[in-house]
Amino acid sequence: MTIAIITGAAQGIGKAIALRLARDGIDVALCDLQIQQTLLENTKANIEALGRKSIILMGDISSSIFIETVISETVSRLGPLDIMIANAGIAGTYSKISTHSLDVFDKLVQTNIRGTFLCYQHAANQMVKQGGKGVIVGAGSVTGQQALHGYPVYGMTKAAIRALTQYTAQEFGKQGIRCNSYCPASVETEMVMKSFATIAQATKTPLEDLRASYSGINGGMCTPEDVANLVSWLCSDESSFLTGQSVTIDGGYLMKHNL
Structure with missing residues (x-):
């Protein structure tokens, strides 16, 4: 039996990953904030309809105690931890460095960097405790690979996840633990659409023009299911020789933008 934890699992990319891993035959622990309980219960029902087990754990990923509880509860109720998907994160607000709010800065660092670090740290330690082997996957972004206008601190946090992924892969590789991250451009989620609306208002750019500027070469945007397909592969034996990588999608x- 394969067991996975997914943070930020109530909606968007996290939900898509949860459903995809369930279709892959994996039992899933779903984590998100208390305010997302209704959405979490819906995701859990969808997973159980696929014939897999699922549990819900609610709290703040920037709390070490919460992440320790998530892992201990998952192991107790589902079984040994095989996969940690540190998906939870926030985008902050459209801004410049010169005017960026320190309160927003602190929240981004707490959630995106500290929260991901705690997921990586405690999951890796649990996997070692179990005898080694396992997969850890984090939520990166193209903004962590190349500076994009309007989200400097968000991009900084995603660059930190890229580095953290490399260090984790380096430290735990000999225990058979692989660590990679997925790095999408804009994904069609509620969070991203809200960000687009903010940017459109701030820059006085028509929303459709903005969407087009953030689209890929084919004119489309990434979907949560596109990311989930990549994560499924990163968790599978087919990617067994891949570690320490931040994979762009x-x-x-x-x-x-470089042509």
């Missing part, structure tokens, strides 16, 4: 978005 952007439809050629970065290449388009």
